[in-house]
Amino acid sequence: MTEIEVNQEEWLEDFDFEPCEEISHVEEEALGTRAGAYTGSVQNAPGCSTMVANGLSQQLIHEVNLMIPGVLVSFDDLNVNLGNAAYPFLQPQAKEALAKAIRDRQNEAGEANRNKTLRVNSTYRTLVQQYLLYGWRGGRRGCPYGLVAPPGRSNHQGGLAIDINDHLGWRPHLERYGWQWFGNRDKPHFTYRGSGTKDIRNHAIKAFQRLWNRNHPDDQIAEDGIYGNNTASRINQTSVKGFTIAPWDTEPRLLRVSRPMTEGSDVIKVQEALQAKGFDIFPDGLFGNGTASIVKQFQEREGLVADGIVGSETREALFT
Numbered sequence: 370m371t372e373i374e375v376n377q378e379e380w381l382e383d384f385d386f387e388p389c390e391e392i393s394h395v396e397e398e399a400l401g402t403r404a405g406a407y408t409g410s411v412q413n414a415p416g417c418s419t420m421v422a423n424g425l426s427q428q429l430i431h432e433v434n435l436m437i438p439g440v441l442v443s444f445d446d447l448n449v450n451l452g453n454a455a456y457p458f459l460q461p462q463a464k465e466a467l468a469k470a471i472r473d474r475q476n477e478a479g480e481a482n483r484n485k486t487l488r489v490n491s492t493y494r495t496l497v498q499q500y501l502l503y504g505w506r507g508g509r510r511g512c513p514y515g516l517v518a519p520p521g522r523s524n525h526q527g528g529l530a531i532d533i534n535d536h537l538g539w540r541p542h543l544e545r546y547g548w549q550w551f552g553n554r555d556k557p558h559f560t561y562r563g564s565g566t567k568d569i570r571n572h573a574i575k576a577f578q579r580l581w582n583r584n585h586p587d588d589q590i591a592e593d594g595i596y597g598n599n600t601a602s603r604i605n606q607t608s609v610k611g612f613t614i615a616p617w618d619t620e621p622r623l624l625r626v627s628r629p630m631t632e633g634s635d636v637i638k639v640q641e642a643l644q645a646k647g648f649d650i651f652p653d654g655l656f657g658n659g660t661a662s663i664v665k666q667f668q669e670r671e672g673l674v675a676d677g678i679v680g681s682e683t684r685e686a687l688f689t
């Protein structure tokens with residue numbers, strides 16, 4: 370893995386370490402008090418949950434996947450128990466290895482192992498999440514975060530990290546398939562060290578820079594994947610809901626019930642289309658169970674597979 374360049378002295382410190390357990394714990398606690406209705410800029414986002422910027426985070430994940438197709442894949446189809454602030458995305462090789470480790474533990478003799486479900490508290494962290502956490506570090510804005518890596522420098526920006534519970538129980542199984550335990554300093558943290566992966570931490574930054582430029586033709590910034598003041602000031606100005614021109618305008622994504630909840634302008638368009646087709650739905654941009662059940666009704670009416678997921682066939686039926 371190569372380190373990305375940083376251009377400010379404070380960031381020259383070695384940030385290969387973050388206290389993951391503490392960050393996950395504070396984040397989980399903060400979820401209950403988050404200002405869900407906030408729609409302003411990142412700069413004024415109320416603390417202390419990064420889910421306040423769920424809309425922008427989802428755009429950043431999708432944009433990374435436009436830059437390197439399929440580099441971040443969801444693992445919410447594996448037998449895992451996901452924390453509420455965890456975006457369940459890993460690079461495909463890491464996901465495959467995680468699936469093997471889970472099977473490995475399940476196959477091991479003894480009832481004690483058979484019923485263990487892997488609890489994952491944190492995985493992929495988007496640039497804006499890291500930006501918020503970094504801004505809230507050391508008790509700033511009343512948020513009890515301690516040490517946090519600067520944006521672009523976290524192990525959680527590479528799609529190769531997980532923070533889990535029961536690290537002792539899982540360690541032998543994860544290590545068998547290329548997942549390395551960080552050690553006592555950061556007990557819940559494992560990093561995938563197997564072959565075939567890419568260092569995509571700078572892509573987390575570049576994804577934001579590309580989206581900014583696409584939306585601001587008169588205020589172009591360098592798309593260099595380097596985090597500095599130019600990028601930071603643009604993150605500040607961006608809406609927590611994301612950009613007007615979204616990455617799914619370039620290439621649609623699968624819309625389905627997920628955690629964190631699928632959110633965005635593409636969801637609004639689907640909800641408006643359902644409304645226009647006579648369904649009783651309020652376009653709020655959030656793809657929850659209510660929206661999924663109306664999608665199912667629509668699919669049944671159209672003779673499609675009624676799975677509540679908006680893929681290419683359902684999209685075509687909705688928009689033609």
Ligand SMILES: [Zn+2]
Nearest residue numbers: 389531532558
């Ligand atoms: Zn971690």
